[in-house]
Amino acid sequence: MSNLILNRRKLLIGSAALGSSLALTGCDQFDFLGQRGNPVRQALEQANVLTYRAQRALIGDQVLAREYAASEIRQGMKPNGSTEPSTPEYMFLKAQNFAPYKLTIKGMVEREVSFSLDELRNMPARSQITRHDCVEGWSCIAKWTGTALGPVLDMAGVKPEARYCVYHCFDNIQKTLSGDVFYYESSDLVDAYHPQTILSYGLNDQVLPVSNGAPVRLRIERALGYKQPKYLHTIELVDDLTPFGRGRGGYWPDNGYDWYGGI
Amino acid sequence: MSQADELSTKRGPLVYRQSIFTRVTHWVWAVCLFFLLLSGLQIFNAHPSLYIGQQSGFEFDNAVLEIGAVNTPEGPRGRTTVFGQSFDTTGVLGMSGTAEAPQYVGFPGAVTIPSFRDLATGRVVHFFFGWVLVAALFVWFLASFINGHLRRDIVPKGSDISGLPKDAMDHARLKLHHGRRYSPLQKLSYFAVFFVLFPLIVLTGLTMSPGMDAAWPWLLDLFGGRQTARTIHFGVMVLLVLFFVVHIIMVLLAGPLNELRSMITGWYRTSPGTPTEAGDKP
Numbered sequence: 001m002s003n004l005i006l007n008r009r010k011l012l013i014g015s016a017a018l019g020s021s022l023a024l025t026g027c028d029q030f031d032f033l034g035q036r037g038n039p040v041r042q043a044l045e046q047a048n049v050l051t052y053r054a055q056r057a058l059i060g061d062q063v064l065a066r067e068y069a070a071s072e073i074r075q076g077m078k079p080n081g082s083t084e085p086s087t088p089e090y091m092f093l094k095a096q097n098f099a100p101y102k103l104t105i106k107g108m109v110e111r112e113v114s115f116s117l118d119e120l121r122n123m124p125a126r127s128q129i130t131r132h133d134c135v136e137g138w139s140c141i142a143k144w145t146g147t148a149l150g151p152v153l154d155m156a157g158v159k160p161e162a163r164y165c166v167y168h169c170f171d172n173i174q175k176t177l178s179g180d181v182f183y184y185e186s187s188d189l190v191d192a193y194h195p196q197t198i199l200s201y202g203l204n205d206q207v208l209p210v211s212n213g214a215p216v217r218l219r220i221e222r223a224l225g226y227k228q229p230k231y232l233h234t235i236e237l238v239d240d241l242t243p244f245g246r247g248r249g250g251y252w253p254d255n256g257y258d259w260y261g262g263i
Numbered sequence: 264m265s266q267a268d269e270l271s272t273k274r275g276p277l278v279y280r281q282s283i284f285t286r287v288t289h290w291v292w293a294v295c296l297f298f299l300l301l302s303g304l305q306i307f308n309a310h311p312s313l314y315i316g317q318q319s320g321f322e323f324d325n326a327v328l329e330i331g332a333v334n335t336p337e338g339p340r341g342r343t344t345v346f347g348q349s350f351d352t353t354g355v356l357g358m359s360g361t362a363e364a365p366q367y368v369g370f371p372g373a374v375t376i377p378s379f380r381d382l383a384t385g386r387v388v389h390f391f392f393g394w395v396l397v398a399a400l401f402v403w404f405l406a407s408f409i410n411g412h413l414r415r416d417i418v419p420k421g422s423d424i425s426g427l428p429k430d431a432m433d434h435a436r437l438k439l440h441h442g443r444r445y446s447p448l449q450k451l452s453y454f455a456v457f458f459v460l461f462p463l464i465v466l467t468g469l470t471m472s473p474g475m476d477a478a479w480p481w482l483l484d485l486f487g488g489r490q491t492a493r494t495i496h497f498g499v500m501v502l503l504v505l506f507f508v509v510h511i512i513m514v515l516l517a518g519p520l521n522e523l524r525s526m527i528t529g530w531y532r533t534s535p536g537t538p539t540e541a542g543d544k545p
Contacts (some may be wrong), residue, residue: 005437015304026376028372028377030301030376030377030378030388031377031378031379033376033384033388034377034379034381034384041384041387044388044391045387045388045391047389047391047393048387048390050394051390051394055472055475055478056473057479059475059478059479060478062475063477063478065477066477066480066483067475068317068428068477071320072317072318074318074320074322074323074524075318075320075321075322075323076322081354131317131318131489133471133473133489134310135309135312135382135386135543136309136382137306137307137309137310137319137471137493138310138312138318138321138490139317139318139319139489139490140318140319140321141317142320166324202539216506220476221473222473222476222477223473223474224473224475241527252383253521255383256383256384256387256389257382257383257386258387259388261472262472262473262475263390263471263472263473263475
């Protein structure tokens with residue numbers, strides 16, 4: 001019996017100790033990890049490099065993301081991020097129903113080329129019903145129609161020294177005192193040449209709407225939503241991502257998100 | 264003779280109970296789970312709803328958990344909806360902080376890393392410690408398979424199943440026996456953690472990766488879709504937190520110094536009457 005009482009006392013003391021230690025976590029000791037240049041954070045970020053290398057080693061370059069049945073399209077594609085770019089250039093194009101639109105391939109290519117929306121629509125088309133995974137955690141299934149990026153890049157002739165595609169977009173996602181910040185993203189050539197990587201101009205059997213990235217949105221189906229740049233106007237082949245934005249390869253990577261975006 | 268005198272005069276032998284692999288990986292996991300929990304709640308707060316299926320229902324309803332804030336005649340309140348049942352969770356979930364500066368977040372900043380809304384940093388922390396947790400699991404499984412810890416102490420035998428009712432009664436009466444080996448309940452708990460909860464939380468985590476879904480599409484079929492996997496990931500987190508709470512209570516009840524010593528030095532003081540074997544210390 002004394003044993004039981006002793007243990008009940010221990011239990012009470014223990015519970016109190018546990019409660020106070022839980023309350024102690026309610027502090028901000030780890031807020032320094034939010035500082036983008038902090039050396040501890042930079043060390044932790046190396047895990048993202050490991051994830052990128054591990055997934056590239058594990059996943060065949062041609063392996064497809066799952067495609068779903070038409071019955072899985074149960075709702076419209078949820079718009080997110082920029083939904084209505086407000087630059088004069090984009091507003092002009094939109095008013096002209098994107099007739100003057102050109103997609104330009106430049107940088108480390110044999111010849112700089114541009115394609116109108118009609119020219120893109122006349123190229124071999126691919127439709128895929130895929131799941132869009134937002135970095136926030138939600139998913140939405142939709143049907144995307146477009147032309148594969150790989151053959152378009154081949155028309156420009158990618159030089160052997162090129163390592164990345166940089167995707168430049170019309171949308172001024174952030175307005176600062178020193179001017180607009182435009183959305184951009186980038187990928188390696190594995191993602192660029194993946195069979196499901198398409199320049200999409202159609203969504204759920206309709207013309208791609210402005211809220212989802214009209215006239216052209218790139219789909220990189222094995223990556224998160226922020227790797228699917230909307231309002232795309234130029235693709236630049238480069239061997240170095242540091243000259244763009246804050247040098248981390250994309251608008252969201254510049255803001256602390258991982259560049260690869262496959263997890 | 265009082266029980267205290269009896270304990271001081273008659274003690275069981277000091278046995279070498281935990282190998283270096285078990286001890287090191289134990290503390291690595293302790294650190295990992297702390298950071299994974301707090302960064303995971305940060306990530307959850309970016310979209311504090313859970314669903315069943317492949318996708319998230321925005322134009323249909325497949326949500327099983329929703330945390331948010333709602334406007335009421337008395338002002339904004341935190342509201343949590345679980346399986347269609349709504350609860351007012353003001354102060355904890357959906358709405359927290361002070362009356363002057365309320366925070367409209369899923370889980371309060373007190374239990375997230377960082378304490379403010381920062382999904383990018385939550386992901387950096389979560390994936391780093393995810394890798395460390397998996398590496399430690401790999402080391403522990405390999406070492407425990409080779410040194411016999413798995414077979415001896417973790418995988419329950421027939422005698423552990425038949426001894427379960429008595430062991431459960433002893434635990435309920437707080438009669439804790441300090442044996443050379445784990446009791447049936449201990450074995451079953453650790454077996455569940457290592458063979459059910461840890462594999463589940465790692466695999467459901469991987470199912471949320473669009474890259475991994477391409478590599479291993481069976482993950483989507485195994486868990487019934489990416490959003491179901493996210494829900495299971497959250498549920499296993501809750502079970503691991505429960506395990507942690509019970510684990511700490513049991514350590515405190517069983518004698519925290521002896522238990523801590525065994526997880527630091529490997530040596531464990533057994534109950535009186537435990538037979539001495541070669542290699543024991545008095």
